[in-house]
Amino acid sequence: MTLWQRLIRSSKALSLTVGAVVSQLPGITYFYALIPPYFGAFHLLATGGTLAIFLYAYLRASGTRTLVRGGITWVGLSIVLAIIFTPLLSAWTVPPPDGWPQNCKFQIGFGMSKFSLTDPAIQKAKEFKIDNPSDLMLAFGAFDDAKLSRVWKQWTIVVAGMTLVVVFVASYVCWVLGIAYLAKSLGREGGS
Numbered sequence: 001m002t003l004w005q006r007l008i009r010s011s012k013a014l015s016l017t018v019g020a021v022v023s024q025l026p027g028i029t030y031f032y033a034l035i036p037p038y039f040g041a042f043h044l045l046a047t048g049g050t051l052a053i054f055l056y057a058y059l060r061a062s063g064t065r066t067l068v069r070g071g072i073t074w075v076g077l078s079i080v081l082a083i084i085f086t087p088l089l090s091a092w093t094v095p096p097p098d099g100w101p102q103n104c105k106f107q108i109g110f111g112m113s114k115f116s117l118t119d120p121a122i123q124k125a126k127e128f129k130i131d132n133p134s135d136l137m138l139a140f141g142a143f144d145d146a147k148l149s150r151v152w153k154q155w156t157i158v159v160a161g162m163t164l165v166v167v168f169v170a171s172y173v174c175w176v177l178g179i180a181y182l183a184k185s186l187g188r189e190g191g192s
Contacts, residue, residue, distance in 0.1 A: 027175055027179070028046065030082065031046070031168070031171075031172050031175075032046070034085070034086070034089055034168070035168070036089065036093070036105075036107070036161065036164035036165050036168050037093060037104070037105050037106065037107040037161065037164075038107055038161035038162065038164070038165055039164075039165045039168060039169075042168075042172075045169065045172065046172075049173075049176075050176050053173060053176045053177050053180055054176070054180045054183075056177075056180075057177060057180030057181050057183075057184055058180065058184055064185045067181045067182070067184050067185035068181070068182065068185045070178075070181045071178045071179070071180075071181030071182035071185060072178070072182075073178070074174045074175070074177045074178030074181060075174070075175060075178030075179065075182070076178075077174045077178075078171050078172070078174035078175035078178060081167055081170050081171035081174060082171045082175075084167060085164070085167045085168055085171055088163070088164060088167065089105075089164060091110075091111045092107070092108060092109070092110060092111060092160040092161075092163075092164060093105040093106060093107055093108060093164075094106045094108055094133050094134050094137055095134075096143060097134075097138070097143060100143070106137070106143065106145065106148065107145075107148070107157055107160065107161040107164075108133050108137075108148060108151070108152050108157060108160065109151075109152030109153060109156030109157050109159075109160050110152075110156050110159075110160055111133055112125070112131065112132065112133060112136070113156075115153075115156070116152050116153060116156040116160075117136075117151065117152060117153070118149070118150065118151060118152065118153055120140075120150070121136060121140070121150070121151045121152070124136070124139050124140070133151075136151055137151060
């Protein structure tokens with residue numbers, strides 16, 4: 001094989017790989033829009049972590065068929081985790097009231113579950129027939145991270161928050177790994 005043929009083969013593989021990586025951008029916007037309140041480190045994961053996952057996939061020796069099957073499996077698992085994550089994020093976080101910056105969320109416990117609420121919160125919810133977390137937070141003036149424990153038991157806030165982070169990170173890692181495997185398989189096919 002001449003140098004020119006190797007350059008053409010490499011450039012085809014590279015262009016297919018770059019195309020696959022760029023196709024990941026719409027998926028990344030999903031993750032950027034739904035970062036859990038307790039996970040400020042997402043930007044590190046989205047840069048260095050993504051690169052590490054891509055390198056892992058690229059250094060792993062597998063046949064094209066195995067890469068495609070693995071890529072589809074990982075992307076599918078990511079979608080399942082995202083389907084689980086989205087309603088949990090909605091149930092276990094509260095957006096700020098009108099007039100506040102809308103890009104923040106407050107991490108709460110497990111919604112209106114009695115085991116998660118403090119005794120005063122249970123009483124106030126019963127007395128004023130409050131049936132949603134946002135109204136309960138308003139009743140306690142708890143739109144401040146330091147005051148959330150007036151409404152929810154602290155351990156439930158932490159467990160709900162950590163559960164969101166784990167499901168979110170797992171979904172993101174599966175997404176990137178799947179895209180990386182698919183990109184590698186395209187690069188391999190494009191180079192043949």
